[in-house]
Amino acid sequence: MNIIEIKGISKFFGVGENRTQILKEIDLEIKKGDFIAIIGQSGSGKSTLMNIIGCLDTATSGSYQIDNQEVSHLNRDQLSDLRQKKFGFIFQRYNLLSTLSAVENVALPAIYAGQIKKLV
Ligand SMILES: Nc1ncnc2c1ncn2[C@@H]1O[C@H](COP(=O)(O)OP(=O)(O)O)[C@@H](O)[C@H]1O
Numbered sequence: 001m002n003i004i005e006i007k008g009i010s011k012f013f014g015v016g017e018n019r020t021q022i023l024k025e026i027d028l029e030i031k032k033g034d035f036i037a038i039i040g041q042s043g044s045g046k047s048t049l050m051n052i053i054g055c056l057d058t059a060t061s062g063s064y065q066i067d068n069q070e071v072s073h074l075n076r077d078q079l080s081d082l083r084q085k086k087f088g089f090i091f092q093r094y095n096l097l098s099t100l101s102a103v104e105n106v107a108l109p110a111i112y113a114g115q116i117k118k119l120v
């Protein structure tokens, strides 16, 4: 069974004459245990696709299902829940919270999830 199933996803940025298609009809299936690398030259749309897969952005068109659930049907709270429970995300620019220590940064999602009470 596919954990992630993407069919015909397109993404446009910009409006009017600046409107540009960045992703063109992408299909991708990921099964449990798969190890996937998305490669391509700079500016080819890797980060745009990763942001959509990580539910940080939405596609302009096409279908994206996680565990057979269409992501575009989820509300903001359901998307937050998904990001917290389903994804581990390491950003290119880290996106760490500078006011917290390394351990606190790592512990934060578990605190939000109620798994631990306070920062160690
Ligand atoms: N928010 C945005 N608004 C407009 N254009 C964008 C935006 N994000 C990315 N782009 C453009 O989309 C293209 C793909 O960018 P990106 O996904 O960051 O590529 P990669 O990660 O493969 O280097 C680039 O031309 C970039 O300028």
Ligand SMILES: [Mg+2]
Pocket: 046, 047, 048, 092
């Ligand atoms: Mg990138």
